[in-house]
Amino acid sequence: MxxxxxxxxxxxxxxxxxxxxxxxxxxxxxxxxxxxxxxxxxxxxxxxxxxxxxxxxxxxxxxxxxxxxxxxxxxxxxxxxxxxxxxxxxxxxxxxxxxxxxxxxxxxxxxxxxxxxxxxxxxxxxxxxxxxxxxxxxxxxxxxxxxxxxxxxxxxxxxxxxxxxxxxxxxxxxxxxxxxxxxxxLDSRQFSAGMAEIIKAGLLADVSFFEKLESLDRLDAQSPELADVIHHSCSIKAGVVAADEKEQATSGGRALLNLGHTFGHAIEQTTNYTEYLHGEAISIGMMMAAELSRQLGYIETDEVSRIQELLKKYELPTELKNPIPCESLMIAMGRDKKKRQGTLKYVVLEKLGQAITRADISEKFILHALKQGGAE
Ligand SMILES: NC(=O)c1ccc[n+]([C@@H]2O[C@H](COP(=O)([O-])OP(=O)(O)OC[C@H]3O[C@@H](n4cnc5c(N)ncnc54)[C@H](O)[C@@H]3O)[C@@H](O)[C@H]2O)c1
The missing domain is CATH 3.40.50.1970 (Rossmann fold)
Incomplete structure (x- = not known):
């Protein structure tokens, strides 16, 4: 080796x-x-x-x-x-x-x-x-x-x-x-889509990394800090993968990497994969997950705003550009549920830098998070 x-x-x-x-x-x-x-x-x-x-x-x-x-x-x-x-x-x-x-x-x-x-x-x-x-x-x-x-x-x-x-x-x-x-x-839109996943890594596992991203000027391919940022983001994913390679943990584990993805995948599906890049859909999905976490009493409104600010620094969308019916998004998320034997696990933020999975969230909270993200 x-x-x-x-x-x-x-x-x-x-x-x-x-x-x-x-x-x-x-x-x-x-x-x-x-x-x-x-x-x-x-x-x-x-x-x-x-x-x-x-x-x-x-x-x-x-x-x-x-x-x-x-x-x-x-x-x-x-x-x-x-x-x-x-x-x-x-x-x-x-x-x-x-x-x-x-x-x-x-x-x-x-x-x-x-x-x-x-x-x-x-x-x-x-x-x-x-x-x-x-x-x-x-x-x-x-x-x-x-x-x-x-x-x-x-x-x-x-x-x-x-x-x-x-x-x-x-x-x-x-x-x-x-x-x-x-x-x-690589064009800057694609670069920003990758930044969404980097921001996700900080949010789910490392608040100091999230804060570092907040403190840095907007990164681009030439930024001297980029190698460190990529390295750190990879090491967060490496740690999660090493602990649960095949996503078999009953709670937490590799599924935590799906922060924003249950919503994001539904957004991609309902827009036929044409309106948003994957990272852009995840950016909107992370805002929905943040709103859900706030409703559940885990994080504060100003923390939701900090996440939005950081995503906006990279010109990532933080709400739907064109409204999608909540019903269509719920159906798309239901398909995800079938894949997971009937239980849809949401990844939420217990606090910034610490995600958990929850399988027991009532539909009214989900609908509210979708609407906050621009669904109708
Ligand atoms: N395996 C996993 O764990 C995992 C995780 C996340 C995403 N994915 C998958 O990754 C895919 C999305 O990947 P992506 O966002 O890299 O998209 P992509 O591979 O489609 O690349 C985006 C576009 O950029 C072009 N491109 C690639 N590198 C370039 C460069 N250096 N300069 C100019 N153009 C370049 C590509 O030709 C393509 O047109 C999806 O299929 C998704 O399912 C897999």
């Missing part, structure tokens, strides 16, 4: 920080820094040295905007290119990818590299989980959201017509390379 800090003095990496996801035999390092090319090249040449084949999965947008990086590391490597966008994270492309790699006779020693946002990461992870009953894969996330969320924790999968991420597997990567230089081509 490569430990990034050992290389720091020899390589031109600024701010390199590594952490480990502790999952016994499936533990792996996450490297965060600007310019991880040498470290990545080392992993690739390490694979080749032991006669492992390597393969790349990326998308057509990255192929265009990160051409130089792909050429530098993956020239001549068998590459499956997914059309970009959520709708392409599907079974049809999954089969195409399997056929493509099998057609090239790639064997079980293949290491698949996922280079892209959460769509590519989830898709490639699932392709790797199933190919030859499971091959190794490495994540190189390229959106802020995928750096702090989807590349960490091993949830992989594709969408069905019936809903998002309904087919998949837990398949942990061998390593994650979070290179901040990859963010240079």
């Amino acid at each position: 490569i430990h990034g800090n050992d290389f720091k003095s020899e390589m031109k990496i600024s701010d390199l920080k590594s952490l480990e996801i502790s999952l016994g035999q499936r533990s792996y390092p996450i490297h965060v820094g600007r310019g991880l090319d040498d470290l990545l090249a080392d992993q690739i040449s390490g694979c080749k040295k032991v006669n492992k084949s390597i393969a790349l999965i990326t998308d057509d947008r990255l192929q265009e905007v990160q051409q130089e990086f792909i050429q530098k590391h993956f020239a001549e490597v068998p590459t499956f290119i997914l059309p970009n966008g959520e709708t392409h994270k599907n079974l049809q492309h999954f089969i195409e990818a399997q056929e493509y790699f099998a057609g090239l006779s790639l064997d079980r020693s293949t290491v698949m590299f996922a280079f892209g946002g959460g769509v590519v990461g989830d898709f490639a992870g699932f392709v790797a989980a199933a190919y030859m009953r499971g091959v190794d894969f490495v994540q190189i996330p390229t959106t802020l959201l995928s750096m702090v969320d989807s590349s960490v924790g091993g949830k992989t999968g594709v969408n069905l017509r019936a809903g998002k991420n309904l087919v998949g597997a837990f398949h942990q990567p061998e390593a994650v390379y979070i290179d901040l230089n990859r963010l240079q081509s």
